[in-house]
Amino acid sequence: SGPLDKEQMQGLRGVREFLKVRTSYDVLPLSFRLVVLDNNLLIKKSLNILIQNGIVSAPLWDSQNSAFAGLLTSTDFINVIQYYCQFPDEIAHIDQFRLSSLRDIERAIGVLPLETVSVHPMRPLYEACRRMLKTRARRIPLVDRDDETGREMVVSVITQYRILKFIAVNNEQYTMLLKKPVRELGLGTYKDLATATMGSSVLDVIHLMVKYNISAVPIIDRDNKVLNLFEAVDVIPCIKGGAYDELSATVGEALSRRAEEFGGIYTCNEDDRLDAIFDTIRKSRVHRLIVVDDDNRLKGIISLSDILKYVLLYGEEDDDIRGN
Ligand code: ADP
Structure with missing residues (x-):
């Protein structure tokens, strides 16, 4: 090493x-x-x-x-x-x-x-x-x-x-030492990604989240370029007032109703280093990062649990929770 x-x-x-x-x-x-x-x-x-x-x-x-x-x-x-x-x-x-x-x-x-x-x-x-x-x-x-x-x-x-x-806020002296790129760490998920399009129904996306046990689905176009992200919390305004029949609306319609204060989505590149990801976490309201290539095409997704898991368990002997 x-x-x-x-x-x-x-x-x-x-x-x-x-x-x-x-x-x-x-x-x-x-x-x-x-x-x-x-x-x-x-x-x-x-x-x-x-x-x-x-x-x-x-x-x-x-x-x-x-x-x-x-x-x-x-x-x-x-x-x-x-x-x-x-x-x-x-x-x-x-x-x-x-x-x-x-x-x-x-x-x-x-x-x-x-x-x-x-x-x-x-x-x-x-x-x-x-x-x-x-x-x-x-x-x-x-x-x-x-x-x-x-x-x-x-x-x-x-x-x-x-x-x-x-x-991130209290350990800059340590997180700055995390110079390995995402690609080398294998941080996140890159295979069998659950995705949807702007024309998918909200209900379809909810079923995907249930099936994969995940809390967000990237919304892509036909060239696999990332347009947005539908998150489990986006479901809340959709059913406000008991409007369950509106779940057949499209993702595009649902996302256009997002609150003003929505923080935006965060992307990174496979060559980005973990220290840079911690900088982003320090500065912004990041709940997950979508990994894209230089043309904004979807490569993978890094959840907060992926980051927490790596930070806590990598190289530990009792890494029984890692599931591999
Ligand atoms: P968190 O546990 O931080 O809320 P998720 O539930 O979204 O994050 O993610 C759980 C696991 O599933 C993570 O390992 C993540 O990389 C993976 N994952 C997240 N989103 C997707 C997706 N759309 N398709 C496939 N895997 C995903």
């Missing part, structure tokens, strides 16, 4: 040590607001609340038992859509579903409930990261216990996005 390998390992080790001495609590901003939804709320209303607050997920609270009841995410809305596809005659009922019915919906469509892992905010951040990779959770609630009442309290939610941002 050459000097580049040595430097790369030095960078990775630096970041890993950092994650071991910081806690999930450290990732939280000094002041933040947390929207928690009552489990008894109508699903339809929860959509409006998410949209009004500009958020895509929220912890659920079971007020009957005073307990944390899981996280509401775009996966839940995708489940409701699948339910609608399987039982189209039930549309009148779907309108009356409450958040507490989400588990019944999972059962009815035959998907396994997502494991609701949570971590204590004062545990090492490294642990939260490992747990995210193991369960494939993209966000984890931080749950503490109230000393006086003994009840569970949801302090906040940390996401892969926040963690990578936190790493």
